[in-house]
Amino acid sequence: xxxxxxxxxxxxxxxxxxxxxxxxxxxxxxxxxxxxxxxxxxxxxxxxxxxxxxxxxxxxxxxxxxxxxxxxxxxxxxxxxxxxxxxxxxxxxxxxxxxxxxxxxxxxxxxxxxxx
Amino acid sequence: xxxxxxxxxxxxxxxxxxxxxxxxxxxxxxxxxxxxxxxxxxxxxxxxxxxxxxxxxxxxxxxxxxxxxxxxxxxxxxxxxxxxxxxxxxxxxxxxxxxxxxxxxxxxxxxxxx
Numbered sequence: 670x671x672x673x674x675x676x677x678x679x680x681x682x683x684x685x686x687x688x689x690x691x692x693x694x695x696x697x698x699x700x701x702x703x704x705x706x707x708x709x710x711x712x713x714x715x716x717x718x719x720x721x722x723x724x725x726x727x728x729x730x731x732x733x734x735x736x737x738x739x740x741x742x743x744x745x746x747x748x749x750x751x752x753x754x755x756x757x758x759x760x761x762x763x764x765x766x767x768x769x770x771x772x773x774x775x776x777x778x779x780x781x782x783x784x785x
Numbered sequence: 786x787x788x789x790x791x792x793x794x795x796x797x798x799x800x801x802x803x804x805x806x807x808x809x810x811x812x813x814x815x816x817x818x819x820x821x822x823x824x825x826x827x828x829x830x831x832x833x834x835x836x837x838x839x840x841x842x843x844x845x846x847x848x849x850x851x852x853x854x855x856x857x858x859x860x861x862x863x864x865x866x867x868x869x870x871x872x873x874x875x876x877x878x879x880x881x882x883x884x885x886x887x888x889x890x891x892x893x894x895x896x897x898x899x
Contacts, residue, residue, distance in 0.1 A: 673828075702885050712874065712889035725886045759828055763885055772885060776821075776828035 671696065673762050673777035681783045687748040690780045694741050694762030700724075701743035702774060703735060706757040715758075718743050747782075755784045787812045791875045791890035798865055798897050806860040806893045808849075808875035816877040818842075818851050818858040819887070823872045832860075832873070865897045 674693045682688050694701050702725075703715040714727040718737035735745040741762075747754055761774040792807040810816065820832040820842070833842030838853035847862045858875060875890040 700885055702887075704887070711891045712876075712887075714886050714888065717885050719885075727886070761829075761885075761887075773831060773834070774885060774887065776830070778826075778828045 673760055673775055675758075675760050675777040675780050677780060678778065679781045679783075681785065682750050683785050684750055684752060686750050687746060688750060688782060689744050689746045690758055690760075690782070692743045692745075692760030692762075692777060694743070694760075695775055698762035698764055698775070699741050700763045700772065701737055701741065702761045702763075703743070703745050704759040704761065705729075706759060706779070707753075707755070712759075715745065750784045752784050755782060757781050787816065787877060787879050787888050789875050789877055789888055789890035791873075791893055793891070794872075794894040796893060796895045798895070800867055800897055800899050801864045802897075804860070804862040804865045804869075804895070806873055806875075806895070808858045808860065808890060810856050810858065810875075810877050812856075812877055812879060814879060816879055818849070819876045819878075820847070820849055820858070820860050821874040821876060821889075823874065823892075825871075829874065865895070867897045867899055870895055870897045 676691045700719045702717040706712045717725040721737045732748045737743045757779045759779045760777045763772040763774045788811045817836040819834045821829040822832045833844040835842040835851035841850045849860045872892045872894045874892045876887045
């Protein structure tokens, strides 16, 4: 079974631009979560999508947004990039039916975004 | 609020040494607890988990016990190998709502020398 895939793996942008990252979950997984990893702030939860709806959200500004398609693939978008947005962005998928039980999350390799 | 605190690294050990990485948490309700590992250039892999008090998670020789009374989930391994060199993250998911919202500690880098 193929794992979580993320594209692109590396990206270089300049301040003020916008960027879109893509995540394809494991087949059959309906939940996709996004995390930002930086040396200073560590791993921080961005948001989770389930059945095309945002189900949970972290404490990030509105410049960070996402969506999920009917095939469970997800994209996240960052507008008006800032230097501080340079990070490894990780996507995780899980079966995630109801939120009443634990669901193991499987992580992709990440997209390394550099903002110049 | 919910948070995770783990010991700062790096932790440097010789092969076959005993490993302990301390992790404590603050949470409302009854969280689930996890240890994830990140090898260089890779994403995170789930190492072990525990979903209720007194549960012991174990995998690949690593163990951790969910201690509600001390709000701890320390990672241990009796004999480390060079291949265990990686960054280890302690994490929780909240007990009420946000079951897929992982809250991570800062991570502890482990370096094992031959």
